[in-house]
Amino acid sequence: MRLTVIGCGYLGATHAACMAELGHEVLGVDADMDKVATLNSGEAPFFERGLDALLVKHTESDRLRFTASYAEAAAFGDLHFIGVGTPQNAGDNAYDLTQLFTAVRQLAPHLTAPAVVVVKSTVPVGTAPRVAELLRDLAPVGEEIELAWNPEFLRESFAVDDTLHPDRIVLGFNAHHTWAEKMLRQCFGEIIEAGTPTIVTDWATAELVKSSANAFLATKISFINAMAEVCEASGADVHQLAEALGHDTRIGRRGLGPGLGFGGGCLPKDIRGFMACAGELGADQALTFLREVDAINTRRRERMADLAREQCGGSPKSKRITIWGAAFKPGTDDVRDSPALAVAQKLHKLGARVTVTDPEALDNARKAHPELDYVEDPVAAAADADLLLHLTEWPQFDDIDPGRLATCVRTAKVIDGRGTLDPDRWREAGWTVRVLGRP
Ligand SMILES: NC(=O)C1=CN([C@@H]2O[C@H](COP(=O)(O)OP(=O)(O)OC[C@H]3O[C@@H](n4cnc5c(N)ncnc54)[C@H](O)[C@@H]3O)[C@@H](O)[C@H]2O)C=CC1
Numbered sequence: 001m002r003l004t005v006i007g008c009g010y011l012g013a014t015h016a017a018c019m020a021e022l023g024h025e026v027l028g029v030d031a032d033m034d035k036v037a038t039l040n041s042g043e044a045p046f047f048e049r050g051l052d053a054l055l056v057k058h059t060e061s062d063r064l065r066f067t068a069s070y071a072e073a074a075a076f077g078d079l080h081f082i083g084v085g086t087p088q089n090a091g092d093n094a095y096d097l098t099q100l101f102t103a104v105r106q107l108a109p110h111l112t113a114p115a116v117v118v119v120k121s122t123v124p125v126g127t128a129p130r131v132a133e134l135l136r137d138l139a140p141v142g143e144e145i146e147l148a149w150n151p152e153f154l155r156e157s158f159a160v161d162d163t164l165h166p167d168r169i170v171l172g173f174n175a176h177h178t179w180a181e182k183m184l185r186q187c188f189g190e191i192i193e194a195g196t197p198t199i200v201t202d203w204a205t206a207e208l209v210k211s212s213a214n215a216f217l218a219t220k221i222s223f224i225n226a227m228a229e230v231c232e233a234s235g236a237d238v239h240q241l242a243e244a245l246g247h248d249t250r251i252g253r254r255g256l257g258p259g260l261g262f263g264g265g266c267l268p269k270d271i272r273g274f275m276a277c278a279g280e281l282g283a284d285q286a287l288t289f290l291r292e293v294d295a296i297n298t299r300r301r302e303r304m305a306d307l308a309r310e311q312c313g314g315s316p317k318s319k320r321i322t323i324w325g326a327a328f329k330p331g332t333d334d335v336r337d338s339p340a341l342a343v344a345q346k347l348h349k350l351g352a353r354v355t356v357t358d359p360e361a362l363d364n365a366r367k368a369h370p371e372l373d374y375v376e377d378p379v380a381a382a383a384d385a386d387l388l389l390h391l392t393e394w395p396q397f398d399d400i401d402p403g404r405l406a407t408c409v410r411t412a413k414v415i416d417g418r419g420t421l422d423p424d425r426w427r428e429a430g431w432t433v434r435v436l437g438r439p
């Protein structure tokens with residue numbers, strides 16, 4: 001099949017490359033010319049395991065190309081995926097749908113033959129009819145454009161695998177759109193034939209599956225972090241608690257990791273956007289618990305800053321604090337709403353001299369927080385430190401010898417915000433170790 005993917009960020013670039021891997025001819029469209037050039041050279045504009053290899057393979061074989069031209073996109077094929085950003089509005093925390101409506105307005109006038117438009121971006125429920133109306137009004141063959149909703153559930157750092165082997169596929173249509181279903185079943189044929197559960201539903205349910213999935217994931221993380229607060233108050237160990245809870249198959253261990261809480265470009269903005277949307281629907285009471293989910297999450301960052309202050313003898317002013325981790329989680333260079341950088345910024349504001357290191361995210365971190373110091377090598381970053389904070393659990397940090405590190409720092413004190421360092425090993429090497437959520 002010949003298809004386009006409009007918006008080639010973390011979601012779209014991955015989707016485009018994976019669709020080429022499934023054997024389709026793909027044209028990616030992005031408004032950012034630098035991104036288009038980078039992608040055309042077979043390189044991802046961000047760090048995502050396995051993506052560069054697919055981009056090289058398929059740009060070289062001419063199965064995958066990128067452009068900024070909507071005219072070219074419309075002429076290329078009759079299946080158009082849209083994966084542009086839907087960030088949080090600064091004012092009211094609702095979704096900012098500017099990118100989505102702009103993309104639809106740019107594409108529609110070029111649709112001079114029947115086509116299927118498939119939205120993957122995460123939106124408030126009720127967006128699909130607005131997109132359909134725009135398509136009807138602006139496309140020369142408006143009545144012949146079918147709209148489908150296909151929410152995306154991939155995780156960054158597992159994006160390629162999650163796209164090629166998803167847990168499920170959700171397809172949302174309105175009553176009479178049979179061609180769109182046929183096209184999408186053909187497009188995802190290999191994945192569906194492999195036995196992937198495929199749920200066909202209406203637009204609103206498809207939109208809501210995505211919002212509620214992220215709300216559930218965020219709630220699960222905040223649940224275990226609420227338990228961490230109780231553990232901290234009672235002397236219990238939240239990591240052992242999570243392990244014990246997770247063996248109950250109704251609860252499950254995945255996504256129950258206690259620590260510094262959730263960040264990234266999706267979970268935080270999606271629970272806030274979902275609450276704003278429920279408010280507009282007059283169903284705000286249904287989601288008030290998400291306010292607490294958000295508050296618990298924010299408290300984790302404050303708790304970490306408080307612990308750091310405590311370990312600095314009451315004030316971090318003029319202390320050298322080294323932070324391992326800038327990405328919002330390991331395996332990505334994405335620093336959107338990064339818990340590690342939020343803590344770094346808090347301590348910087350309190351007068352600490354903060355040095356941050358990260359295997360992949362330093363360029364993005366520098367752009368987002370130019371006020372902090374950055375050092376590439378995690379051992380060099382810890383030179384003369386009064387305190388080390390482990391805030392993003394990159395496996396590379398586990399390989400560093402704490403004995404050698406103890407000779408570089410001024411005071412061998414570490415707080416593990418993710419609970420993945422081996423505390424016995426660090427203590428044996430002379431470190432004072434605190435683990436968030438452990439006595
Ligand atoms: N990042 C992720 O892991 C996932 C993201 N999502 C959702 O997917 C959507 C995209 O997210 P990301 O890829 O993270 O965002 P992103 O910000 O990385 O990518 C958006 C891309 O769209 C481009 N763009 C903006 N306006 C455009 C226009 N009018 N025409 C063409 N291109 C345009 C931007 O230049 C950028 O490259 C969001 O709704 C997000 O909630 C859903 C599942 C996973």
Ligand SMILES: O=C(O)[C@H]1O[C@H](OP(=O)(O)OP(=O)(O)OC[C@H]2O[C@@H](n3ccc(=O)[nH]c3=O)[C@H](O)[C@@H]2O)[C@H](O)[C@@H](O)[C@@H]1O
Nearest residue numbers: 152153154155156221255256257261262263264266328329
């Ligand atoms: O809508 C989206 O964009 C995506 O959001 C999340 O994916 P992602 O943000 O890539 O990352 P997760 O692995 O879910 O982690 C999110 C945050 O929660 C934290 N986390 C995760 C798991 C856990 O047990 N504990 C925990 O604190 C991570 O450190 C990270 O900061 C969802 O997992 C995806 O299904 C969804 O498609």
